[in-house]
Amino acid sequence: MGELKQYWFVIRELTGREIKRKYARSYLGILWSVLSPLLYMLVMTLVFSTMFKRNIQNFPLYYLTGYLFFNMYGQVSQSVMTVLVDNRNLLLRVKVPKNVFVLSRCYTAFINFLYSMMAYLPLLLLSGVKPKLTMILFPIDMILCLMFGLGVGYVLSILYVFFADIKYLYTVFLTMLLYLSAIFYPIEQVPNAMQMVIYNNPVYDYMLFARDCMVYGTWPTADLWMRIIIWGVASYLLGYLIFLRRENEVMQHI
Template identity: 85%
Template sequence: MEDIKQYWFVIRELTGREIKRKYARSYLGILWSVLSPLLYMLVMTLVFSTMFKRKIQNFPLYYLSGYLFYNMFCQVSQSVMTVLVDNRNLLLRVKVPKNVFVLSRCYTALVNFGFSLLAFFPLLFLSGVKPSITMLLFPIDIILCMLFGLGVGYMLSIVYVFFADVKYLYTVFLTMLMYLSAIFYPIEQVPTAMQVVIYNNPVYDFMLFARDCMVYNTFPSADIWARIIIWGIASYLLGYLIFLRRENEVMQHI
């Protein structure tokens, strides 16, 4: 228990450092976590709401719910990818489990996601969406999406130690992923072959779950339940096992 308390203290300190560094020299600071999704939503609504107004019910919420989960996945996987290299000095000097640094990045992404919800929930109820029992499923979606991003981040963190260029390739991949996640368009609007690709996109499953339980007040189908559980748990276990197996080799390299 003493070790857990110490590790939790380290995670909180590292999280505070990450948040301060992210918003350093910014007058609005953490408020940007609330304003950023709203500004993106405003732009996308102005651009696409007319184009898809007969296809998407409540477009602003449709977009925002998708964007929040896409952004959380990006933050978790990208920040965990560089965690070992960014903290090489501390890893060599301090006897702390490497997983503590990984969890601090994950916790930071969760805190930022929480601030983003300060924009999502008021908009949800201002748009006429009534509280529903299905909303109680929302935390499950958040946890499984974070596990999925964490698993991907674990694998990328090992690759990044040996191949730094993966950071730039992954940025390109995330841009492609955004357009393949149906964040701002209805999936029915794209060709059948593209629909198959989108349906097999894990990030889209987490978005779809959130839209069902939060925006449309419906229970997600059994298929969506199975997919997000499998993607979340399988990705985490695979990533963590790879991380543990290559741990010593990574320390010798950095």
């Protein structure tokens, strides 16, 4: 926390640089963080809503809630994976903790998520979802999902320095994970063996928690609480420990 306070200005500047670079040639800029989930939701609703109309209540929100959390996890883990190599020159010239660059990527993904919420919250109201007490749990789910993605990103950032092909393998893995997260279909529609795989998917747990507290207004079960806490905290601690132990070796290789 002391390191975070000391270098908060650097994290903000790096975050601003990442956002400007991402939308450098776009007229709409960061508004794409609002429009993108809506466009994806529209396409998926047109394609799948009739297929699962009887099985999924309020399909557009069901899909969009899952998409936002999967996208946040993907953005955090993928962007953190390449952060050390992308900032090689700065790391060699400036005496700033390497973790600052990692946290800036995580903060960027968080900002994009908040912009996406500008599309999500009005859609909740337009869909007839009334404010409920369960919604106060949403920030907890969001923070734990960020921690999980950050923990995975720490490990990937070390692997990427020594094995660049991990970037392409992880892209394939994310595609597989997308279809194993029940974003646009009810889990009851797949065979029992596949259901077990999905139930053991941490990203699905964060989606399920968000759908319960935001869309359906139900309190998540104790088992679900335990899973999202364990996944988030354990992933972050393990990833950060590996990052700390390997950071000097990384600098030698860079």
